[in-house]
Amino acid sequence: MKLNELTIKQAIDGLRKKEFSALDLTESCLDQIARLNPLLNAFLTICNKEAINAAKQADEKLRIGDKSPLLGIPIALKDIYLTKNIRTTASSKVLDNYIPQYDATVVKKLKDAGAIILGKLNCDAWAHGSSGENSDYGPVKNPYNVEYTPGGSSSGSAASVAADMSIASGGTDTGGSIRLPAAFCNVVGLKPTYGRVSRNGIIAMSSSLDSIGHFTKTVEDSALYLNVTAGKDSFDATTPNLPVPDYSKNLNKSIKGTRIGIPKEFFTEGLDKKIKEKTMEAISFFEKQGAEIIDISLPHTDYAIAAYYIIQPAEVSSNLARYDSIRYGNKRSYFGKEAKRRIMLGTFTLSAGYYDAYYKKAMKVRTLIKKDYEEAFKKVDAIITPVSPTLPWKLGEKINDPLKMYLSDIFTVTANLAGIPGLSVPIGIIGPSTSSEQAALPVGMQILGPQFSEELLFNLGHQYEIGNPNKEKPQL
Amino acid sequence: MKIDILKVAKLANLKLKDNEENELEGQLTSILGYIEKLKEVDTEGVEETSQVTNLENIEREDFTLPSLEQVTALSNANKKHEGFFEVEAILE
Numbered sequence: 001m002k003l004n005e006l007t008i009k010q011a012i013d014g015l016r017k018k019e020f021s022a023l024d025l026t027e028s029c030l031d032q033i034a035r036l037n038p039l040l041n042a043f044l045t046i047c048n049k050e051a052i053n054a055a056k057q058a059d060e061k062l063r064i065g066d067k068s069p070l071l072g073i074p075i076a077l078k079d080i081y082l083t084k085n086i087r088t089t090a091s092s093k094v095l096d097n098y099i100p101q102y103d104a105t106v107v108k109k110l111k112d113a114g115a116i117i118l119g120k121l122n123c124d125a126w127a128h129g130s131s132g133e134n135s136d137y138g139p140v141k142n143p144y145n146v147e148y149t150p151g152g153s154s155s156g157s158a159a160s161v162a163a164d165m166s167i168a169s170g171g172t173d174t175g176g177s178i179r180l181p182a183a184f185c186n187v188v189g190l191k192p193t194y195g196r197v198s199r200n201g202i203i204a205m206s207s208s209l210d211s212i213g214h215f216t217k218t219v220e221d222s223a224l225y226l227n228v229t230a231g232k233d234s235f236d237a238t239t240p241n242l243p244v245p246d247y248s249k250n251l252n253k254s255i256k257g258t259r260i261g262i263p264k265e266f267f268t269e270g271l272d273k274k275i276k277e278k279t280m281e282a283i284s285f286f287e288k289q290g291a292e293i294i295d296i297s298l299p300h301t302d303y304a305i306a307a308y309y310i311i312q313p314a315e316v317s318s319n320l321a322r323y324d325s326i327r328y329g330n331k332r333s334y335f336g337k338e339a340k341r342r343i344m345l346g347t348f349t350l351s352a353g354y355y356d357a358y359y360k361k362a363m364k365v366r367t368l369i370k371k372d373y374e375e376a377f378k379k380v381d382a383i384i385t386p387v388s389p390t391l392p393w394k395l396g397e398k399i400n401d402p403l404k405m406y407l408s409d410i411f412t413v414t415a416n417l418a419g420i421p422g423l424s425v426p427i428g429i430i431g432p433s434t435s436s437e438q439a440a441l442p443v444g445m446q447i448l449g450p451q452f453s454e455e456l457l458f459n460l461g462h463q464y465e466i467g468n469p470n471k472e473k474p475q476l
Numbered sequence: 477m478k479i480d481i482l483k484v485a486k487l488a489n490l491k492l493k494d495n496e497e498n499e500l501e502g503q504l505t506s507i508l509g510y511i512e513k514l515k516e517v518d519t520e521g522v523e524e525t526s527q528v529t530n531l532e533n534i535e536r537e538d539f540t541l542p543s544l545e546q547v548t549a550l551s552n553a554n555k556k557h558e559g560f561f562e563v564e565a566i567l568e
Contacts, residue, residue, distance in 0.1 A: 101548045194528050208526060237534040238527070306511045317488060324489075326563050328552030333491055340490055345504055347488040348479055358511070363524035365517050370525055402503055403510055419528030451529060 003028035004164045005473075008073055008221040011167055015062055015072045022062060022072030025167075026055035026116055029074045033118065033165045036476055040141045040163060042156035044079050045087050045120040054116040061114065069228055071114030076166040078157050079120040080127055081107050082201040086117070090203045091135040092125040094323050094334040104201025105233045106170065106212055113228040118166050121156030125336050126320065127172055127205045129153045130180060130408040133399050134338040141395070142184060143474035144429075145439040148392040151181030154215070158185035161215045163476055168216045168225055174205050175308055176387075176412025178213045179424035183387035183444025186426045186472055188461070189215050190222045191412075193451045194419035195240055197226075198233035206315035209308075209416040218470075219425060219461035223247035226454060242452060250455050251462040256290030258460065261380030265301035266411055271389045274430045275443050279386045282427045282445050285467055286384070286460070294380050298372040301414060303365050308413040309406055310349050310362035317346030341402060370418040377450045382460055385411055387424050387444040391431075415448055423447045423457040426470050442472070479504055 003025045006014065014020055030048060037043050051074065058072040077083065080090050082100035084107075089095045103111065111117070124134035132140045132155025140155035142148040143163040150159045154171030158181030161169050171178045173191035182189025190213040197212040204210060212229065216222045230244045262283060267276060287293050320343055325331045335343070349358035376383060389410060398405045415422040424444045431440040447457045481501050485492050492500065546559055555562035 098552055101544055101551060195531070208528065234536060238529070238531060240529060240531055300517070303514060303517055306514045309507060310511060310514075321489070325554060326561055332489060335490070337496075340492075340496070341500060341503060343488045343490060344481070344484050344500055345507060348484045348504065348508075351484065351487060360524060361514055361519060363526060364519035364522040365514055367522050367525040368517065368519070370528065403506055406507070417528075 002164070004032045006167065007217045008070070008167055008224050009218070011073055022058035022116065023052070023055040025072060026051050026074045026118070029118055029166055032163070036163050036165060039146060039476070040143060040159050041138050042122055042140050042159040042163070042165060043076065043119045044089060044091065044122050044137055044156070047086060047117055047119045050086070051116050051118050058114055058116060066114070068114035069224065070110065072116065073114065073167050074116045074118050075110065075168045075170065076118045076121050076157070076160050077107065077170040078123050078154050078172060080123060080172055080203045081170055082203070083107055083117065083120065086120065088120065090126050091123050091137055092334070092336060092339065093136045093330060094332070095329050097330070098328050102201065105198040105235055106229050107201065109228055110170070121160055121169060123155055123157070124153035124338070126203070126316070126339050127153040127174060127177055128316070128338045128342055130176065130405055131155070131393070131395070131398065133395060134336060136336050139395055142392055143476055144186065144441055147394055148439065148441060149184065149395055151184035151392060153177040154181050157215050158182055158187055158189070161185070161187045161217060162474060168214060168221060170212070170214050172202060172205070173211045173213050173416065174209045175312060175416050176409040178215065179387050179412050179422055179444070179446055180409065182215055182424040183426070184392040184442060186429070186442035186470065187215050187217060188219050188222050188426070189213065189424040190226065190454070191415060191422045192226065192230065192454060193421045195238040196421070196452065196454065197229045198236040198239050200233055200235035204319040206312040207319065208315060209312060211416065219423070219458055219465050220248060220251055222423070223251060223458040245455055247455055247458055250459050253459050254290070255286065255460060255463050258291045258382065259294055259380040260286055260291050261294050261296035261376055261383040263296050263298045263301065263376070263383060263385060265298050266385040271386060272391060275386050275389070275391070278427050278430065278443050279384070279445050282464065283384055285464060289463060289467070296376050296380060296383070298376060298414070300365065300368045300372050304369055304414045304417060305407060305410055307362040307365040307369065308409070308417060309345070310358045311366065313342040313346035314350050314359050315346070316342045317350065338402070366417050369414055373418045373420060381449070382453070382456055383448040385446050385448070387411060387446045391438070391441045391443065411446065420448055420451050421454050421457055423461050425461045425464060429472055479508070
């Protein structure tokens with residue numbers, strides 16, 4: 001096995017046992033990036049020099065027995081995380097020349113924990129999109145088949161981990177932007193509870209929905225990563241003063257008697273038959289392990305996209321109002337099509353005479369969606385659904401139909417509206433099928449739980465992985 | 477639903493090209509058409525949710541912390557003048 005293919009857990013073990021150095025590990029990732037980035041377009045900035053220096057420093061610390069949780073682990077970050085002295089674009093030409101003066105809180109925490117930053121990852125500009133194609137720097141390709149989308153908006157973050165260019169990566173999830181690409185690229189993606197991870201220094205998209213999460217190769221790694229990023233931050237008032245548990249502690253707990261809800265609204269006609277089959281197989285695995293499977297209903301699910309496409313563009317229009325080219329960045333004429341569309345939509349729904357009919361109404365429907373989940377979690381401990389109603393689609397397929405693109409997030413947006421955590425876990429590959437010209441592409445399930453229930457999600461996800469080891473790798 | 481695209485663009489401080497006006501009008505009308513389905517939902521007496529984890533009035537002691545130095549704060553400015561951001565005149 002090559003070093004860049006290791007998980008966080010395996011890499012930490014190897015580093016501490018001196019089987020290899022942080023420099024070996026980092027160079028192995030940088031070699032893979034150099035080899036594959038021309039094909040996949042996952043990285044916008046590659047920090048060769050900085051990463052090599054950081055690796056050498058990590059090796060010094062490892063030599064004296066430093067046990068920092070991510071010491072020597074090479075990761076990469078969505079280009080929406082501010083990184084001091086490293087260009088940060090949000091994949092938009094508006095910020096083509098922007099060099100942040102400080103690190104986001106989560107970047108500082110990762111660096112303090114010993115992580116090595118390999119570079120900055122491509123995404124839909126301003127995190128607006130479900131396919132990665134709204135990037136002003138060209139789309140990211142799916143490592144499983146380069147004609148297909150890796151999912152968005154954290155497209156480069158998913159592709160980077162799937163293609164073993166980084167051991168893990170940082171992303172953001174406002175309506176599904178971590179869970180969807182994780183499912184499309186056969187990696188694990190966590191959208192934490194709203195406020196669990198600080199948003200300070202993350203370029204804001206929709207402030208009442210933005211969640212800061214990550215991509216890893218295993219559920220266990222996802223827990224180790226959240227151990228570092230979670231917690232209160234005085235620079236983000238939405239981070240509550242709740243203790244951060246050791247998220248890796250309960251991974252092996254028995255799931256016997258855990259009540260898992262299956263919401264009927266997610267298993268309707270619009271769901272691809274083969275994805276439904278795979279999801280049901282995963283659910284029956286939990287049943288065999290002694291979990292109790294319970295049919296539930298989340299009656300307002302069908303209104304989630306409509307509510308989301310009022311709330312989110314409204315907040316986008318407000319957050320993107322700050323880009324005036326005075327303190328940093330280029331003029332507003334540099335905004336791409338999707339950003340303009342959302343600014344216009346949000347400005348309209350917030351404008352005088354329309355606020356009550358649109359924004360206020362959507363915020364009320366949001367309450368009903370949140371209540372659906374609160375009611376459901378009285379009956380069940382967790383909920384399992386597919387991540388996406390369809391397999392990854394071909395690049396270009398939905399780019400001229402914004403509404404169709406928006407509907408791709410139909411199974412993921414409710415978690416953001418309700419503020420609950422969601423873990424996207426790979427459940428297999430579908431295809432290839434010669435009859436329908438379907439390429440072999442990954443599928444994921446989504447495990448949802450009440451606010452601040454990440455421990456339970458990791459427990460369920462880890463138990464699934466133990467019983468169903470994920471051995472698929474892209475052929476690159 | 478008829479949207480006054482030029483008025484909205486002005487409010488949003490965006491300059492649109494001619495073809496963008498028509499394209500946006502069509503797309504926004506279609507999106508707003510879809511959003512209309514919220515009218516089916518009875519929200520009588522339902523409160524709005526704007527803070528989803530129920531936090532309120534987060535306070536901290538009022539003390540100063542180090543902040544960016546002037547030269548750093550100005551490092552991304554397109555135009556600066558004697559330690560200030562330079563902006564276009566807003567009064568003629």
